[in-house]
Amino acid sequence: MLRKYSQHRSLNDNLKLGVLTAFVAGMINVSSLIIFFSFTSNVTGYYAILAAEIVKGNFYQVLIVLSWIFLFFFGGFVSNLIVISLNNKNTYIAHSLPIVLEIVCLVAVGVYGDFFYEETLRETEIMVAIMLFAMGLQNGLTASISNFSVKTTHLTGATTDLGILFSMLTKKHFRNNRAITDKAKLIFSIFISYVTGAIVASYFFGIIRFKIFYVACLVLVVVLLYDFSKIRYFKFLIRRQRQERDANRSTKEKEPQLIKNN
Amino acid sequence: MRLRYIFILLAVSIIGYSFIRINMNSPEDLIIGDWSEHSWKYERVATPKQKKDACTDSLSVALKEHLGKDLLLHQNETWTFRPNGELHISSPSNETRVLYWRLKGKGDMLVIKDENKVPLEHYKVTYIDKDTLSLNFELDIQVKGLASMTFKKCTH
Numbered sequence: 001m002l003r004k005y006s007q008h009r010s011l012n013d014n015l016k017l018g019v020l021t022a023f024v025a026g027m028i029n030v031s032s033l034i035i036f037f038s039f040t041s042n043v044t045g046y047y048a049i050l051a052a053e054i055v056k057g058n059f060y061q062v063l064i065v066l067s068w069i070f071l072f073f074f075g076g077f078v079s080n081l082i083v084i085s086l087n088n089k090n091t092y093i094a095h096s097l098p099i100v101l102e103i104v105c106l107v108a109v110g111v112y113g114d115f116f117y118e119e120t121l122r123e124t125e126i127m128v129a130i131m132l133f134a135m136g137l138q139n140g141l142t143a144s145i146s147n148f149s150v151k152t153t154h155l156t157g158a159t160t161d162l163g164i165l166f167s168m169l170t171k172k173h174f175r176n177n178r179a180i181t182d183k184a185k186l187i188f189s190i191f192i193s194y195v196t197g198a199i200v201a202s203y204f205f206g207i208i209r210f211k212i213f214y215v216a217c218l219v220l221v222v223v224l225l226y227d228f229s230k231i232r233y234f235k236f237l238i239r240r241q242r243q244e245r246d247a248n249r250s251t252k253e254k255e256p257q258l259i260k261n262n
Numbered sequence: 263m264r265l266r267y268i269f270i271l272l273a274v275s276i277i278g279y280s281f282i283r284i285n286m287n288s289p290e291d292l293i294i295g296d297w298s299e300h301s302w303k304y305e306r307v308a309t310p311k312q313k314k315d316a317c318t319d320s321l322s323v324a325l326k327e328h329l330g331k332d333l334l335l336h337q338n339e340t341w342t343f344r345p346n347g348e349l350h351i352s353s354p355s356n357e358t359r360v361l362y363w364r365l366k367g368k369g370d371m372l373v374i375k376d377e378n379k380v381p382l383e384h385y386k387v388t389y390i391d392k393d394t395l396s397l398n399f400e401l402d403i404q405v406k407g408l409a410s411m412t413f414k415k416c417t418h
Binding site: 036037038049056059060061063064065067068070074077081118119120121122124125 | 265268272275279282283286287288289290347364365366367368369370371373384389
């Protein structure tokens with residue numbers, strides 16, 4: 001899921017990454033809407049709000065919206081900076097570090113919300129900002145490592161792509177095109193996963209409140225550990241193969257000696 | 263662009279943001295004080311004909327009373343927003359009820375909670391300065407649309 005980069009990624013890699021991270025984004029977006037009356041997994045609407053607030057002359061709101069948009073942008077910036085700086089040294093670390101940062105942000109929001117949140121406007125602004133940064137990190141990572149084919153925090157582009165792809169699938173020659181069907185599968189899975197995450201969060205938020213952020217973090221931990229466990233498993237397999245090879249070699253070396261002795 | 267310039271730009275932005283933020287009154291600061299209802303107006307209604315008629319005229323007193331009969335902010339005369347989150351609403355018979363208020367979003371959603379801090383009503387803050395507060399809310403009774411209430415700050 002995280003070990004491969006750009007063109008080396010299979011549909012399966014992108015599907016797993018897309019489904020899990022879209023589920024998280026859906027959860028976070030709905031939770032922030034319920035708690036803070038603000039969206040945190042996309043910024044398209046904020047550009048419209050920014051323009052409206054500039055026209056109205058509400059400079060406080062202009063400043064807040066600008067800083068939120070900036071933090072989403074900065075999340076993407078940090079994410080890709082980590083990927084391109086560390087990719088040559090260790091791909092797994094380069095791709096998992098933005099997820100670790102995202103987990104830190106979400107845990108911070110969860111813990112603060114659970115124990116300290118007094119619902120002041122300043123707290124709301126800061127927590128929304130942290131979540132936008134976290135979503136920027138996630139979107140930057142998934143887009144960066146999948147060569148821009150996986151974007152999981154908003155569905156505007158996905159819905160457009162899905163409309164285009166579904167219209168193409170009405171023609172037989174497009175239905176036989178593997179690349180088109182694969183893309184449709186990927187986007188549709190992201191779409192379903194995002195909506196499922198949103199429904200799960202809106203249902204469980206009333207029961208577990210801010211602990212919903214820990215659930216989102218758990219899903220992200222699965223993303224991290226999936227490849228980590230795979231790496232360890234492959235290392236184990238390689239070690240076992242080497243041991244078997246060495247054992248075979250030593251028995252082969254011993255055999256002629258035994259023959260000579262006999 | 264070299265990385266250090268980006269981080270210098272980031273640091274300057276944070277300092278600039280903090281400076282402006284400290285010197286600017288947030289809606290949370292502006293809302294503190296006593297407010298009384300000043301006027302009602304339709305912002306959006308169901309049909310273009312109604313819209314044309316309603317944008318210029320205020321609602322009739324009778325309709326206003328009917329639509330607002332369930333709204334907390336309309337039932338009372340003076341609303342005192344305290345910095346500790348308490349909202350003291352005084353009725354014409356001088357009875358005072360203590361509720362709770364919070365601003366959400368980017369300071370544009372006013373949430374009113376009951377004594378147990380369970381949300382009761384929420385309003386969209388469309389305008390606020392030191393003297394005027396405009397709130398919008400959805401009417402979902404017999405008349406579909408968006409109504410706007412304007413409050414003026416009381417000077418004692």
